[in-house]
Amino acid sequence: MDCVLAPSAGTSSSNFVELRGGDGFRRLGFSREELHFGRQSRINLVSCRNPSQIHHRARRPVVLLCSQNANVAATESTSVDTALKSKGKELARDLKGTCLFLIGMMGSGKSTVGKHLSDALGYYFFDSDKLVEQAAGGASVAQIFKQSNEEGFRDAESEVLSQLSGMYRLVVATGGGAVVRPQNWGYMRHGITVYLDVPLDALAKRVVAAGTEKRPLLGEPQREFAHEQTLARLTKLYEERGMAYKNADVSVCLKMIANEMNAKDICELTPSIIAVKIMERTQELIRSQKHYGSPRIGLF
Ligand SMILES: Nc1ncnc2c1ncn2[C@@H]1O[C@H](COP(=O)(O)OP(=O)(O)O)[C@@H](O)[C@H]1O
Ligand SMILES: O=C(O)C1=C[C@@H](OP(=O)(O)O)[C@@H](O)[C@H](O)C1
Numbered sequence: 125m126d127c128v129l130a131p132s133a134g135t136s137s138s139n140f141v142e143l144r145g146g147d148g149f150r151r152l153g154f155s156r157e158e159l160h161f162g163r164q165s166r167i168n169l170v171s172c173r174n175p176s177q178i179h180h181r182a183r184r185p186v187v188l189l190c191s192q193n194a195n196v197a198a199t200e201s202t203s204v205d206t207a208l209k210s211k212g213k214e215l216a217r218d219l220k221g222t223c224l225f226l227i228g229m230m231g232s233g234k235s236t237v238g239k240h241l242s243d244a245l246g247y248y249f250f251d252s253d254k255l256v257e258q259a260a261g262g263a264s265v266a267q268i269f270k271q272s273n274e275e276g277f278r279d280a281e282s283e284v285l286s287q288l289s290g291m292y293r294l295v296v297a298t299g300g301g302a303v304v305r306p307q308n309w310g311y312m313r314h315g316i317t318v319y320l321d322v323p324l325d326a327l328a329k330r331v332v333a334a335g336t337e338k339r340p341l342l343g344e345p346q347r348e349f350a351h352e353q354t355l356a357r358l359t360k361l362y363e364e365r366g367m368a369y370k371n372a373d374v375s376v377c378l379k380m381i382a383n384e385m386n387a388k389d390i391c392e393l394t395p396s397i398i399a400v401k402i403m404e405r406t407q408e409l410i411r412s413q414k415h416y417g418s419p420r421i422g423l424f
Contacts, residue, residue: 204396211403212244218410219245221292223315224402225285227303227372229362230339231331232320233395234297240399242295251297255284265299269340274301282308289314300361301341303368316409318402319372323379324362326390328355374405 224241226234235251242249253265259280260268268277281299288296289311296315302308309317332350336342341361345353369375378390381401387393 204394204400207400208240208244208396208403211400211407212241212246215403215407215410216245216247218407219316223247223288223292223294223296224406225296225298225312225315225317226320227298227312227317227369228300228320228322229324229327229358229365229369230300230342231327231334232300232322233330233398234300234320237320237395237398237402238295238297240395241402244399244403245293245295247293247295249295249297250288252281252284252288252302253297253299255288256280256299259284264338266337266340274341278305281305282311285311301365303365303371309371316374316406317372318406319369319375320398320402321369321375321377321379323390324355324358326378327358331358374402374409376402376405 224245224247226238226241228234238251239249241247256268256277257264263271265277268280272280278301281302282305285296285298285302285308288294294315298308298312302312328351331339331342332345332354336345336350336354342354342357345357376398378393378398381393381398382388382390385392385397
């Protein structure tokens with residue numbers, strides 16, 4: 125189904141989110157309650173059938189894929205699938221609608237793992253880069269960097285995170301650099317932040333394989349030195365941001381998981397396995413916080 129995240133027509137003070145399917149809003153039957161918006165949120169759900177009526181500082185409405193029902197490839201073993209489902213049900217009960225914000229370096233798997241996670245939890249999945257692109261009228265992240273510099277991209281990213289922070293039952297894949305702005309932590313702290321800690325060498329392999337053109341901060345490496353040059357860029361970025369990632373509520377270190385599972389390499393850790401590990405660690409956090417009393421769980 126498509127999801128439109130956009131401010132309300134004609135006013136700048138109140139925003140809204142609309143979920144709609146190909147057959148229209150009503151048919152899918154989403155209600156304010158089903159979308160689980162916070163009462164204090166600036167975002168109000170309204171029913172609007174014509175997104176072209178929506179204006180926001182002359183930007184087009186944000187249209188994104190909301191992949192709660194997306195087909196996550198069913199290529200993994202039944203036991204992992206079973207663990208994913210049962211852990212998902214358990215954790216969803218504990219979370220009480222609290223959102224999960226995935227943070228980590230480019231290529232750490234925030235989007236890939238996030239979709240499995242949202243599927244297991246029965247949550248909606250949002251990719252903040254995609255929202256930023258939609259807000260910019262469909263321009264790619266690379267184009268936005270060119271047109272508005274990194275600062276312009278970061279402003280749009282903060283705006284998206286600000287809007288998402290008022291919602292419930294979301295898994296959000298943030299951009300790798302979202303952690304550098306303190307204000308973004310204020311937004312993400314409405315939910316639980318989960319750091320995907322992946323070795324830099326593996327990140328370099330993944331992003332080179334996926335193509336670096338979608339990630340402008342990696343530049344344009346020469347083909348024959350793509351791995352080395354990308355690794356060098358990632359290492360520099362990590363030196364600048366590594367400490368920020370450590371602020372996450374939950375850290376999932378792939379090397380540690382591989383050790384625990386006696387896996388030879390982190391390559392053996394499929395997105396589903398990682399999603400299960402994230403849910404286990406998040407459940408531990410919630411259960412320990414219940415003991416001390418957490419202001420962030422159970423708002424919903
Ligand atoms: N657990 C994994 N094992 C192998 N490849 C992965 C894994 N997670 C992600 N990838 C791959 O790495 C690349 C980057 O993943 P992506 O989810 O886009 O990362 P991010 O959203 O953190 O930038 C993609 O090509 C994806 O298929
Ligand atoms: O690390 C970063 O600063 C960035 C990461 C990218 O997202 P991914 O982490 O999804 O690749 C994207 O937001 C942009 O290219 C900047």
